Amino acid sequence: MPMITTTRRSAELIKYAANAFLATKITFINEMADLCEKVGANIDEIAIGMGMDKRIGAAFLNAGPGYGGSCFPKDTMALLRTAQECGVSLRLVEETIASNTSRKRTLGNRLRALLGETLQFKKIAVLGLTFKAGTDDMRDALSLTLIQTLQNAGANVHAFDPRGMKNAHMLLRDVTFSSNPYECAEGADAIVLMTDWQSLQNLDFKRLGATMKRRVLLDLRGVYDIDTLVNRYGFTVGRVGHPAKHAPENSVIRLKRRISYLPPGVEVRNGLRNFRDPSFTKPGTASVREELDNE
């Protein structure tokens, strides 16, 4: 058993420093993922490549919705407080906290962009509630922020978690808890995967898709294969660190909706093939021309 001896103050700081560093590592890969979405790179490949560098290490390079849980949020804040009291500037830690806070608050925007319309009155199925898989710990779970955002936007939230629903019950209001993911997704306009439980990684998408109102999936943990979901099961998929991919029939539906939103005076030439209006391009979505090309 490895053992080192340090001064007491060092031992106290080691824990905070380690946790703050891991929080920074997660935030870094999350920001890289945002860049990937815009430049057309694949965050999984970035993470593998970076992780092979022994100086960096592969752990904690899984891009996702941000960090939560019982340690990182409070420990980063407490470390910052200690530094502030001593007059020391910890800008990296400050920015990590700010970036993570902003990220978790804008998770709803990702879903809105994927749906291509307002969240009001939509039924959203949230799969996975705990802050990470393998625990029933709901402390500072990101699902809490996401669900609050969805409810503020007028969505009707249904949720399922293999272990965490008992604790989640005490922290959430006006959420319908389901006994399994299929019940949760029935009639839903979209599914959001929040926690990468093993049992949620092997879902029967044919069964899920058959009962959903719209086959839209926001994969915040990057566990599903986009191409299979899109091409075989007809889902529109948004995944952190990848550009959104629309199922062919969904592209047409979205296209028709967009046409109806055209402001007066805008010309449509040659059956839309020459139309390109950047103001209609929302984050994570293809332009009209690209959608037509993909049909």
Place this chain on the structure above:
Amino acid sequence: MKIAIIGTGYVGLVSGACFSAWGHHVVCVDVDKTRIDALNRGEVAIFEPGLTNLVESNLQSGRLQFTINLKSAVRDTDIVFIAVGTPASGHDGDADLSYVLKAAEQTALALCGPALIVTKSTVPVGSGERLEALMRSRSARRRLRGCVKSLSFCAKVRQSPISANQTVLLSAVIATGHGLCFSHSIARSLRPACR
């Protein structure tokens, strides 16, 4: 070795179960009577793979006990782990040390023999000194031998408990020479019996 653990949350309960599995005699303390009663029945309220079996088997063997009586748990023990929560308090995000201070104070009042106090809770820099001063002031018989900070990286503890041999124990030096030797010998004794 006799070990007392104050706090039966994700850290305290898992540590207690692991230490008892390694052959030590562990008493876990918590203020929540409902929780303690449930634990004594082998009911583990938190989900942690392998934990329920570990708790049940060590309860049966008598190596693991649960109580709300801190005094009885701590009085003759060799080592006390403080594993209570340090939640963020207020808007500024300062760590709330009230639970840790309370546990330390009650421990100091209850100790009858020399013991090593290990702060497993995540505490701000400088807390160790504060805790030691508090405990020395409360401990009439000057029994406090060592006051150290320990941390085990949660990811490792959460793996299969029996194979959690990679727990890293950091011991801190206090002013007296006795403290260092004592804490080292205790730390070595904490290793699993099979090693």
